[in-house]
Amino acid sequence: EADIYQTPRYLVIGTGKKITLECSQTMGHDKMYWYQQDPGMELHLIHYSYGVNSTEKGDLSSESTVSRIRTEHFPLTLESARPSHTSQYLCASSEEGPANNEQFFGPGTRLTVL
Amino acid sequence: GQNIDQPTEMTATEGAIVQINCTYQTSGFNGLFWYQQHAGEAPTFLSYNVLDGLEEKGRFSSFLSRSKGYSYLLLKELQMKDSASYLCAVNTAGGFKTIFGAGTRLFVKA
Numbered sequence: 389e390a391d392i393y394q395t396p397r398y399l400v401i402g403t404g405k406k407i408t409l410e411c412s413q414t415m416g417h418d419k420m421y422w423y424q425q426d427p428g429m430e431l432h433l434i435h436y437s438y439g440v441n442s443t444e445k446g447d448l449s450s451e452s453t454v455s456r457i458r459t460e461h462f463p464l465t466l467e468s469a470r471p472s473h474t475s476q477y478l479c480a481s482s483e484e485g486p487a488n489n490e491q492f493f494g495p496g497t498r499l500t501v502l
Numbered sequence: 503g504q505n506i507d508q509p510t511e512m513t514a515t516e517g518a519i520v521q522i523n524c525t526y527q528t529s530g531f532n533g534l535f536w537y538q539q540h541a542g543e544a545p546t547f548l549s550y551n552v553l554d555g556l557e558e559k560g561r562f563s564s565f566l567s568r569s570k571g572y573s574y575l576l577l578k579e580l581q582m583k584d585s586a587s588y589l590c591a592v593n594t595a596g597g598f599k600t601i602f603g604a605g606t607r608l609f610v611k612a
Contacts, residue, residue: 423602430506430604431545431589447599478544490535491600493544 391415394479394494401469402502409464409497411479418484420462421491424448425476437462439484469501504528506603508590513609514580522575522606524590532593536564536575539587539605548575548588577608585610 392413401407413420418439423431423446433446437456451473452466462481466473476498480491505527514520526534533552537545551557551566551573563576575588587605594601 421600428587428604428607431591431602433599433601436599447601490547490550491545493546495544 392479392481392492392494394477394497396497397495398498398500400500400502403468403470405469405501407466407469407499409466409477409479409499411462411464411494412460413462413481413492413494414460415481415483415492416459417481417492418459419482419489420456421480421482422446422452422454422462422464423478423480424450425478425496427476431478435464469499471501474499474501504594504601506590506592506601508588508603508606510604511607511609513611514577516580516582516610516612518580519576519578520580520608522577522588522590522608524573524575524603526571526573526590526592526603528592528594528601530594531568534564534566534573535589535591535593535600536562536573537589537591537602539589541586545589580610582610582612584608 395410420437422435425431432448434450435454437443478496479494482489482491507525536548539545549564556565561578566573589605590603
């Protein structure tokens with residue numbers, strides 16, 4: 389069973405609020421990822437990290453930012469939430485090394501911005 | 503551009519066999535994954551192919567043809583719990599970024 393956690397699981401907030409979505413894993417994985425997924429749609433990579441102090445933007449333009457100060461922790465922050473940010477956010481991690489390393493996904497945070 | 507195509511929905515009967523196809527066009531190729539995602543849950547890993555041919559794992563098998571940009575996931579002896587979305591994902595070269603298809607929603611009926 390994957391040991392990757394996300395909090396909160398559900399969040400409803402008003403426009404303009406600053407929020408941080410938490411993601412942590414206890415598997416010692418170097419690689420971590422944030423995806424955005426709308427219902428019935430594909431996952432879009434918005435940020436990824438190869439390790440501590442390494443962060444990169446993904447394929448989908450996002451107004452969010454991430455940090456990687458510790459291996460196990462990869463939080464995502466929205467400085468000013470908007471209704472267009474309403475979506476499901478999935479965090480994942482994988483081992484360093486060969487490309488066949490599967491990604492382990494957290495349970496997701498379902499965000500609604502009013 | 504980069505593109506992964508899968509059928510949107512499929513329906514099959516309990517106990518039957520179903521094949522879910524996936525075609526891809528990506529700027530690089532470093533392996534293809536299949537994930538299962540139940541409604542409201544996170545994806546979970548099913549299989550990985552990097553060489554041409556068939557990989558079998560219990561009731562699930564996955565096939566890859568790199569020259570055709572084609573893969574399929576074969577599910578045998580379908581069970582009701584197999585009702586889920588099946589995501590085809592390609593690991594592109596140079597950065598280990600994974601691109602996901604929109605998924606195929608499989609409905610298993612009694």
